[in-house]
Amino acid sequence: MAKLKLILTADYEVFGNGSGHVKNCLTRPAEEIMRICESHDTRVTFFTEVCEYWAFREMQEQGWFSAEYRPASWMEEQLKDAVKRGHDLQLHFHPQWLEYEMISDQEWKLNYDLWRLPNVPDGSGNENDPKSISGLFAKGKKTLEDLARSVNPDYQCRAFRAGSWCIQPEEEILKVMANTGILYDTTVAPGVKLDDNLSYYDFRNAPEDLPSWNISNKVDRVDESGKITEVPIFTADLNSTQQIQFQTTKKLRRISNRPENCTGEPATKTLDFVKKDSKFKKIVRLYTTRPYMLDFCGTSFDEMMFLIEAAKKRYRKFESEEPVPIVAIGHPKNFGNPKEFKSLLEWVDKKDFIELESLEEKSFWQA
Ligand SMILES: [Zn+2]
Numbered sequence: 001m002a003k004l005k006l007i008l009t010a011d012y013e014v015f016g017n018g019s020g021h022v023k024n025c026l027t028r029p030a031e032e033i034m035r036i037c038e039s040h041d042t043r044v045t046f047f048t049e050v051c052e053y054w055a056f057r058e059m060q061e062q063g064w065f066s067a068e069y070r071p072a073s074w075m076e077e078q079l080k081d082a083v084k085r086g087h088d089l090q091l092h093f094h095p096q097w098l099e100y101e102m103i104s105d106q107e108w109k110l111n112y113d114l115w116r117l118p119n120v121p122d123g124s125g126n127e128n129d130p131k132s133i134s135g136l137f138a139k140g141k142k143t144l145e146d147l148a149r150s151v152n153p154d155y156q157c158r159a160f161r162a163g164s165w166c167i168q169p170e171e172e173i174l175k176v177m178a179n180t181g182i183l184y185d186t187t188v189a190p191g192v193k194l195d196d197n198l199s200y201y202d203f204r205n206a207p208e209d210l211p212s213w214n215i216s217n218k219v220d221r222v223d224e225s226g227k228i229t230e231v232p233i234f235t236a237d238l239n240s241t242q243q244i245q246f247q248t249t250k251k252l253r254r255i256s257n258r259p260e261n262c263t264g265e266p267a268t269k270t271l272d273f274v275k276k277d278s279k280f281k282k283i284v285r286l287y288t289t290r291p292y293m294l295d296f297c298g299t300s301f302d303e304m305m306f307l308i309e310a311a312k313k314r315y316r317k318f319e320s321e322e323p324v325p326i327v328a329i330g331h332p333k334n335f336g337n338p339k340e341f342k343s344l345l346e347w348v349d350k351k352d353f354i355e356l357e358s359l360e361e362k363s364f365w366q367a
Pocket residue numbers: 011013049092094162163164
């Protein structure tokens with residue numbers, strides 16, 4: 001049996017409507033994630049949301065924030081420090097930030113027509129138009145390279161995850177990615193789907209038994225000749241007993257999905273036009289077996305362990321010389337469970353069938 005390798009990734013961002021204090025919801029919990037990782041000699045890869053960073057940088061330079069609030073500088077300092085310490089940065093977009101109006105430090109009017117990446121105009125391949133798919137990738141890659149190479153000249157931006165998993169329809173995007181030198185996509189969460197008037201994705205056709213696959217024009221279709229490798233976020237089915245058990249554990253242990261003093265709210269809660277699940281639908285969902293992502297933020301150790309055991313079962317007979325990548329997702333803004341995360345890394349350290357990425361070796365996305 002091939003050994004598994006746990007690849008920890010976290011989307012580095014505030015909430016999708018612009019709410020959330022950058023220190024309380026982003027840099028402080030991100031620092032805590034890094035410290036816990038380092039105590040187990042492993043790294044986190046921050047999928048860095050550059051669109052909000054550009055907005056913060058612009059507003060900060062023009063002096064619009066209150067005196068003590070310096071979000072762009074805080075993010076830059078932390079991202080450079082992260083690279084210095086052996087962590088990785090890769091690309092993530094929430095294009096609603098391409099058209100913004102600042103109301104106050106943590107209050108923004110964003111263009112939700114651009115929420116889904118495919119809604120950004122293609123710009124006919126004009127790399128100089130940052131409000132086009134090609135321009136966005138060119139500028140995003142350059143932003144991360146400028147930041148990271150000031151600390152590590154060997155840094156490579158080679159992986160991407162779409163904001164809110166909204167990459168479909170993806171033909172144009174994958175073409176641009178291949179042209180920009182992006183070799184990995186890690187947006188797909190096999191089996192998961194959503195259509196709520198804001199986000200749209202449907203990964204029910206993605207292979208559920210492959211740890212990664214080559215793609216050309218569809219993220220969920222294997223194409224051996226494809227230049228990009230899809231390395232999905234690991235998902236496994238939970239039946240109703242398991243869902244109820246993990247929800248109860250969270251309640252009993254008072255596991256929060258917010259770090260201390262982080263008071264932002266997700267856009268799905270605050271925007272009127274987003275379809276919300278009724279109480280009845282929530283109950284039905286609880287009684288329906290459905291796929292869960294391996295998420296290390298806001299979850300219990302028990303749930304994470306269950307999903308990793310599912311990975312072990314799934315790849316029991318999988319033959320490969322390289323370790324099988326198991327991608328976990330997280331968000332600093334949901335990191336209310338440091339104890340649970342510590343327990344997970346301690347547990348993984350003791351197991352022979354799975355290993356952590358070492359800080360000494362090259363990042364999975366850059367190797
Ligand atoms: Zn995101």
